[in-house]
Amino acid sequence: TELRLSHQWSNNDIRHKVAQMVADEVAAANVDLDIKIFGSQSLFKAREQYKPLSRGQLDMTVLPLSYAGGQQPAYNLTLMPGLVKNHDHAARLSASPFMAALEEKMAQDDVMVLVHGYLAGGFAGKDKCITRPEDVQGLQTRAAGKAFEQMLAGAGASIASMASSEIYNAMQTGVLQAVNTSSSSFVSYRIYEQTKCYTPAGDVALWFMYQPLLMNKSTFEGLTEAQQQALRDGAAKAQAYYLEEAKKEDAESVKVFADAGVEIAQMTPEDFAAWRELAKETSYKAFLEEVADGQALLDLALAVE
Amino acid sequence: MDPLLLGAIVAIATIIVLFSGVSVAIGLLIVSAGFLLVFDGARSLELIPEILFGKLDNFALLSIPMFIIMGASIASTRAGADLYEALERWLTRVPGGLVISNLGACALFAAMSGSSPATCAAIGKMGIPEMRKRGYPDGVAAGSIAAGGTLGILIPPSVTMIVYGIATETSIGRLFLAGVVPGLMLVMLFMAWSIYSTWRSGDTSVLSAGSYSWAQKFEILPRVLPFLLIILGVLYAMYGGIATPSETAAVGALLCMMIAMIIYRLWNPRDLWVVLRDSTRESVMILFIIAAAGVFSYMLSSLFITQAIAEWIGTLDVNRWVLMGAVNVFLLIAGFFLPPVAVILMTAPILLPIITTAGFDPIWFAVVLTINMEIGLISPPVGLNLYVINGIAPDISLKTILTGSLPYVACMVLGIVLLCLFPGIATWLPDLVMGPSL
Amino acid sequence: MSGHSSAAAAQTGSNPFLRAVAAISTVAGWCSAAMIVAAVLITCQMIVIRYVLNGSTVWQTEAVIYLMIAATLLGLSYVQRLRGHVNVDLIPLSLPARVRFVLATITSVLTIAIVAVILWYGYEYWHFAWERGWRSDTVWGVKLWIPYLAIPVGFGLLLLQLVADFIALVLGIEKPFGLE
Numbered sequence: 001t002e003l004r005l006s007h008q009w010s011n012n013d014i015r016h017k018v019a020q021m022v023a024d025e026v027a028a029a030n031v032d033l034d035i036k037i038f039g040s041q042s043l044f045k046a047r048e049q050y051k052p053l054s055r056g057q058l059d060m061t062v063l064p065l066s067y068a069g070g071q072q073p074a075y076n077l078t079l080m081p082g083l084v085k086n087h088d089h090a091a092r093l094s095a096s097p098f099m100a101a102l103e104e105k106m107a108q109d110d111v112m113v114l115v116h117g118y119l120a121g122g123f124a125g126k127d128k129c130i131t132r133p134e135d136v137q138g139l140q141t142r143a144a145g146k147a148f149e150q151m152l153a154g155a156g157a158s159i160a161s162m163a164s165s166e167i168y169n170a171m172q173t174g175v176l177q178a179v180n181t182s183s184s185s186f187v188s189y190r191i192y193e194q195t196k197c198y199t200p201a202g203d204v205a206l207w208f209m210y211q212p213l214l215m216n217k218s219t220f221e222g223l224t225e226a227q228q229q230a231l232r233d234g235a236a237k238a239q240a241y242y243l244e245e246a247k248k249e250d251a252e253s254v255k256v257f258a259d260a261g262v263e264i265a266q267m268t269p270e271d272f273a274a275w276r277e278l279a280k281e282t283s284y285k286a287f288l289e290e291v292a293d294g295q296a297l298l299d300l301a302l303a304v305e
Numbered sequence: 306m307d308p309l310l311l312g313a314i315v316a317i318a319t320i321i322v323l324f325s326g327v328s329v330a331i332g333l334l335i336v337s338a339g340f341l342l343v344f345d346g347a348r349s350l351e352l353i354p355e356i357l358f359g360k361l362d363n364f365a366l367l368s369i370p371m372f373i374i375m376g377a378s379i380a381s382t383r384a385g386a387d388l389y390e391a392l393e394r395w396l397t398r399v400p401g402g403l404v405i406s407n408l409g410a411c412a413l414f415a416a417m418s419g420s421s422p423a424t425c426a427a428i429g430k431m432g433i434p435e436m437r438k439r440g441y442p443d444g445v446a447a448g449s450i451a452a453g454g455t456l457g458i459l460i461p462p463s464v465t466m467i468v469y470g471i472a473t474e475t476s477i478g479r480l481f482l483a484g485v486v487p488g489l490m491l492v493m494l495f496m497a498w499s500i501y502s503t504w505r506s507g508d509t510s511v512l513s514a515g516s517y518s519w520a521q522k523f524e525i526l527p528r529v530l531p532f533l534l535i536i537l538g539v540l541y542a543m544y545g546g547i548a549t550p551s552e553t554a555a556v557g558a559l560l561c562m563m564i565a566m567i568i569y570r571l572w573n574p575r576d577l578w579v580v581l582r583d584s585t586r587e588s589v590m591i592l593f594i595i596a597a598a599g600v601f602s603y604m605l606s607s608l609f610i611t612q613a614i615a616e617w618i619g620t621l622d623v624n625r626w627v628l629m630g631a632v633n634v635f636l637l638i639a640g641f642f643l644p645p646v647a648v649i650l651m652t653a654p655i656l657l658p659i660i661t662t663a664g665f666d667p668i669w670f671a672v673v674l675t676i677n678m679e680i681g682l683i684s685p686p687v688g689l690n691l692y693v694i695n696g697i698a699p700d701i702s703l704k705t706i707l708t709g710s711l712p713y714v715a716c717m718v719l720g721i722v723l724l725c726l727f728p729g730i731a732t733w734l735p736d737l738v739m740g741p742s743l
Numbered sequence: 744m745s746g747h748s749s750a751a752a753a754q755t756g757s758n759p760f761l762r763a764v765a766a767i768s769t770v771a772g773w774c775s776a777a778m779i780v781a782a783v784l785i786t787c788q789m790i791v792i793r794y795v796l797n798g799s800t801v802w803q804t805e806a807v808i809y810l811m812i813a814a815t816l817l818g819l820s821y822v823q824r825l826r827g828h829v830n831v832d833l834i835p836l837s838l839p840a841r842v843r844f845v846l847a848t849i850t851s852v853l854t855i856a857i858v859a860v861i862l863w864y865g866y867e868y869w870h871f872a873w874e875r876g877w878r879s880d881t882v883w884g885v886k887l888w889i890p891y892l893a894i895p896v897g898f899g900l901l902l903l904q905l906v907a908d909f910i911a912l913v914l915g916i917e918k919p920f921g922l923e
């Protein structure tokens with residue numbers, strides 16, 4: 001049997017390696033199961049993957065789940081400011097009743113999770129450091145994710161939307177003064193060349209995005225018991241690897257920025273609390289208005305120690 | 306089935322379908338649907354509308370109509386004639402002065418239009434009748450305009466550069482800059498050939514074009530001002546921190562429409578509609594091909610053909626310049642038959658990894674690719690510029706246009722060779738303005 | 744030579760059906776052009792908001808994208824009527840008139856078939872988005888059935904124009920591939 005996996009990243013990206021690991025493990029298990037990986041958006045565009053996945057036209061994908069927030073508004077909680085504090089907290093969140101509730105939502109779309117994983121990110125400022133809400137006041141900012149746009153707008157930033165490939169030029173020409181995105185994007189788009197100050201994900205970080213390896217549920221259930229087990233085994237191994245690499249990625253981005261002579265700023269627990277208060281008034285509030293059972297889900301997430 | 310063999314079958318089927326006279330976009334959809342149906346099952350057809358929509362769901366792509374409107378609105382005024390006349394008054398003593406004026410006008414116009422046929426039409430409407438009146442051979446008149454028009458996609462803004470930037474995720478601002486010096490280089494080569502051929506023919510009748518006093522020469526200069534205004538305005542918006550390159554397209558379109566209406570008094574709704582109609586027709590045609598080429602590349606990828614070809618070429622142990630030569634021949638042949646956007650979208654996913662693995666710069670390659678596409682625009686069977694010339698001067702035969710443009714094709718090939726020898730021609734300006742490439 | 748023509752719009756003769764379809768396609772073309780103009784103005788407005796007023800631009804990018812997609816899809820039938828979809832007519836040109844007619848019939852039927860397939864699944868996709876209440880994943884959160892509507896409408900109009908062209912071909916009002 002052949003399964004098709006689609007994602008948007010290049011071959012040296014950690015998310016590709018996670019997918020490759022599952023494919024290799026399954027192949028090694030010798031259960032007549034072959035996972036074909038279509039990377040770099042060669043099959044579907046990044047944001048066009050969830051729909052074919054839920055309709056069974058695509059078998060597997062590695063996807064920032066919030067991309068599908070338009071189909072299931074509850075997913076917006078997987079990219080919510082201040083909900084995740086650090087990578088270990090993220091791992092506990094993945095195993096919590098909160099995630100179980102989200103997986104119920106996924107099941108409605110005939111989707112299930114094979115590998116859980118969060119990646120972190122930070123802020124880059126063209127002319128100054130961004131650690132507290134006051135710092136973004138009046139800056140043209142490009143944020144990754146709807147909830148962050150709402151929060152940054154609440155802090156008085158001006159929100160500009162553009163493709164990630166335009167960020168570099170926009171920073172250079174001054175169209176943009178601040179950027180919020182993932183550690184790996186900061187490095188791959190060489191944002192450090194246009195930045196004065198970088199605020200990475202550290203002991204506390206604001207920006208965490210849930211990017212699991214998903215599979216179509218019916219397709220999974222249609223496999224033999226041995227095939228399902230091989231997938232589960234491969235996924236378990238990949239999940240441990242994903243967590244370790246996610247931590248390394250933040251440290252690597254700091255090194256790249258520091259080597260480029262960029263100032264590195266740290267967010268203190270007080271800064272984090274200030275952002276979270278702001279988020280409660282803006283993005284949390286907007287989320288609760290949009291999702292009927294939003295409060296219950298949010299409580300579940302906040303309950304995770 | 307072996308994906309490489311399947312790829313060969315797809316190639317043959319595509320050629321047959323596209324040669325049957327069906328429109329290019331629909332032909333790509335027919336081939337894609339046919340192979341998806343046979344090898345991926347009927348359910349894969351469900352995805353076609355979704356892919357069509359998804360391919361168009363891109364802000365940068367949608368600046369294409371705006372860059373087309375820029376050229377079309379100015380082309381509908383007498384601005385082209387002014388520009389043309391100004392150049393002519395200043396260049397009248399140069400051998401082949403009129404051809405040179407035409408080429409210069411094409412180059413300047415190209416800096417305002419993202420489209421090659423639009424550039425060709427704007428200058429050709431004035432230039433071809435004028436050159437024939439002055440005794441230039443039909444072939445020279447038609448050939449120089451056909452070739453000069455192709456500069457529309459090399460000198461920024463450029464529709465093909467936008468499409469390339471999207472397909473390969475390279476910076477459009479950088480690509481635009483990369484086209485400037487090679488564009489000027491081609492203009493120089495074209496001009497050099499024109500001067501040489503006029504001088505060689507020794508036909509003095511085309512030289513006695515009448516002379517202009519200095520008063521006449523200076524009096525016309527203010528009429529070129531709107532052009533400079535537009536070009537500087539767009540450049541300032543693009544590189545001065547006001548807007549991203551794709552957003553700048555709208556500034557350019559609005560600026561051009563306003564200048565056309567205010568300075569050139571293009572008030573009449575009927576005339577305005579002609580501008581919009583022509584821009585809409587060209588934009589929809591291009592965007593539909595882009596969407597259909599998206600379905601085609603989905604099919605190639607889904608059947609693992611793209612990946613298999615890239616892998617296969619990777620295993621070939623050939624010299625990188627042999628590889629580059631082969632790629633050029635392939636692009637040239639593809640360009641004979643298909644419009645540039647279709648070629649870029651169908652081949653970029655296959656070619657780009659090969660090119661970068663062989664150590665070539667993707668920005669530099671965009672320029673080489675564009676010049677190849679330019680050649681395709683003035684060669685049969687699908688040469689959009691040839692059609693435009695045919696519309697302006699229906700009595701000039703295709704054969705005459707072709708023989709007339711052949712020397713200019715040679716200039717373009719020489720341009721590609723020069724680019725290979727001195728890659729800096731393309732990469733120097735973007736590196737200077739935007740720092741070393743990514 | 745390529746069939747990208749500015750002069751040779753589809754012939755309607757005095758056939759009322761063909762005239763009606765031509766009129767519908769023309770109106771669609773007007774809508775398409777109007778959407779392009781709207782997109783130009785909105786983009787300029789966005790630049791003013793951001794650069795002059797230093798304000799947030801939340802909805803503009805998305806609105807422009809959807810307008811341009813709709814302009815493309817709604818414009819299909821009009822461009823078909825204007826014979827603006829570029830083709831390679833090297834082989835049709837070299838064929839004798841009878842064979843050329845047969846080839847034109849085959850390509851027309853194939854074209855109609857593929858457009859009908861896209862219309863069918865396009866309608867299904869639109870309906871799915873409408874039924875599920877899909878929205879875009881942005882702050883603006885557009886109901887996706889609105890932009891998706893352009894798929895069935897655009898391809899429906901294109902199908903209509905293609906059927907009209909086919910009838911014109913069979914009735915001899917239009918020459919195969921528009922060639923004399």
Ligand code: NA
Nearest residue numbers: 415418457462
């Ligand atoms: Na141009």
Ligand code: NA
Nearest residue numbers: 641681684687
């Ligand atoms: Na050609």
